[in-house]
Amino acid sequence: MSESRVHQTKQPSSGVLTKTQQADTQQPRDTTDPLNPLQQAVLRPGRHRKPMTPHRNTASKRKRVVLTVLTVIVVLGILVTAGYFIKQLIDTKYYFCKRSIKFIPLDKACDGTSDCTDGEDELTCVSSFTDNTTFPVRLITPAGVLQVYNEGAGWRSVCGDDWTEKHTATTCQQLGYTQNPQRTVLSVTALGASLSKGPFTAVQSGTGTSPIQTATIDRTECRTGQVISLTCSDCGQGGSEERIVGGTDALIQDWPWQVSLQQNGGHTCGGSLVSPRWVVSAAHCFTGTKREVGRWRAVTGKTYMSSLGGATVDRIVKNGRYGSNDYDIAMVRLSSPLSLGEGRRPVCLPPKDLGLIAGSPLVVTGWGYLEEKGKTSASLQKASIPLISREKCSSPAIYGSNITPRMICAGLLQGGVDACQGDSGGPLVRLSSSRWRLVGVVSWGVGCARQGRPGVYSNVDQLLNWIHSVMEENQ
Numbered sequence: 001m002s003e004s005r006v007h008q009t010k011q012p013s014s015g016v017l018t019k020t021q022q023a024d025t026q027q028p029r030d031t032t033d034p035l036n037p038l039q040q041a042v043l044r045p046g047r048h049r050k051p052m053t054p055h056r057n058t059a060s061k062r063k064r065v066v067l068t069v070l071t072v073i074v075v076l077g078i079l080v081t082a083g084y085f086i087k088q089l090i091d092t093k094y095y096f097c098k099r100s101i102k103f104i105p106l107d108k109a110c111d112g113t114s115d116c117t118d119g120e121d122e123l124t125c126v127s128s129f130t131d132n133t134t135f136p137v138r139l140i141t142p143a144g145v146l147q148v149y150n151e152g153a154g155w156r157s158v159c160g161d162d163w164t165e166k167h168t169a170t171t172c173q174q175l176g177y178t179q180n181p182q183r184t185v186l187s188v189t190a191l192g193a194s195l196s197k198g199p200f201t202a203v204q205s206g207t208g209t210s211p212i213q214t215a216t217i218d219r220t221e222c223r224t225g226q227v228i229s230l231t232c233s234d235c236g237q238g239g240s241e242e243r244i245v246g247g248t249d250a251l252i253q254d255w256p257w258q259v260s261l262q263q264n265g266g267h268t269c270g271g272s273l274v275s276p277r278w279v280v281s282a283a284h285c286f287t288g289t290k291r292e293v294g295r296w297r298a299v300t301g302k303t304y305m306s307s308l309g310g311a312t313v314d315r316i317v318k319n320g321r322y323g324s325n326d327y328d329i330a331m332v333r334l335s336s337p338l339s340l341g342e343g344r345r346p347v348c349l350p351p352k353d354l355g356l357i358a359g360s361p362l363v364v365t366g367w368g369y370l371e372e373k374g375k376t377s378a379s380l381q382k383a384s385i386p387l388i389s390r391e392k393c394s395s396p397a398i399y400g401s402n403i404t405p406r407m408i409c410a411g412l413l414q415g416g417v418d419a420c421q422g423d424s425g426g427p428l429v430r431l432s433s434s435r436w437r438l439v440g441v442v443s444w445g446v447g448c449a450r451q452g453r454p455g456v457y458s459n460v461d462q463l464l465n466w467i468h469s470v471m472e473e474n475q
């Protein structure tokens, strides 16, 4: 630019050289020069200008192109950003019917009435499931003793007699697990008083691939003197120790089952991986405008809240008995199983009758509010809280008759440490026999960390039958 300006000032505007200029620019004449000085006078400036004109033009042309490109980039950037925010805004309020090309209010999607052509808005919605039967397989006590249910006969522990590896694989599959099925045998005499007396059952030979309830036959005692205990999943291996209001920073590697369930890129609820494909969460996370399955993503393996790399979801099942905070549990199925690794591992489901007592140390984790009217946390938080006895939590001074058998309470009665909004659906875990087990799901409470208002959690022990039924029905 400055170069062209220098060139211009040196050039005569008329294109004709003055005498002094002629003298200034005198050059050795070569023999081919025209003799006519007039001709020369016309030609010479031309010779000077010819190489210079494209210079000036190219430079200013380049300037114009650069300016235009920059303007286009800036305008496009503004348009894209504005478009993104407008889309986000619309997405939080409306459902877009793709076939009929129209918007409907979000609460009209998945409301049981079709509002788009072909009922497109009712196709992928949260479903309800009520377990009316007893799921016939369970693991019981901290040892995980296998029991099989038989209509009329009730629950029976399974003898080690004639048991094969095939039976181990089949039974774990029935419980919804395919990874690392493992079996140990326990001496009947080592079982607690209530289990050691039986009743028992045992597999019949050649039944390895039949469901365990049809493969077994009643026994009064075990020939081998042993019963089967199962570990069906590579689960519950977390960190070395333990908004959450009043908690401390945590690493996902220590709580690798913690999931952030997100809608439109925003953290909405917590969840817990119980297998590579299933996340346990709370039913109240999937009500109102949050019933459309396609909007949900499950972000795993992140300590710092992020909306990148979320897994898509293909099914959400909430408990059919959910209402007034009772039966507040849901299961989210990922479109494809996650590859597990550091920061991404399932928690164990607890065996039936794990035997929690008041004061048992539990840990709650999540990205929820750091104070009652605060904001969600950018980094994962954890808090260690004790279990509060059912009697105390149901006393009129605390929550009275609002506490049902499907709920447990945990926290400090003096307040200060608690789960809060945004932690909902997330895990409350207990370390037992060196494995972390999901004993509760963040559900409700009056405010957060208030005195005499502890957190209330869905009681996983009472919902195990429902969890196993959902995993089996939706394989």
Ligand code: 4AZ
Residues within 6 Å of the ligand: 418, 419, 420, 421, 422, 423, 424, 442, 443, 444, 445, 446, 447, 448, 449, 454, 455, 456
């Ligand atoms: C909520 O709004 C919520 N203090 C979750 C947990 C608690 C309170 C509120 C427990 O999702």
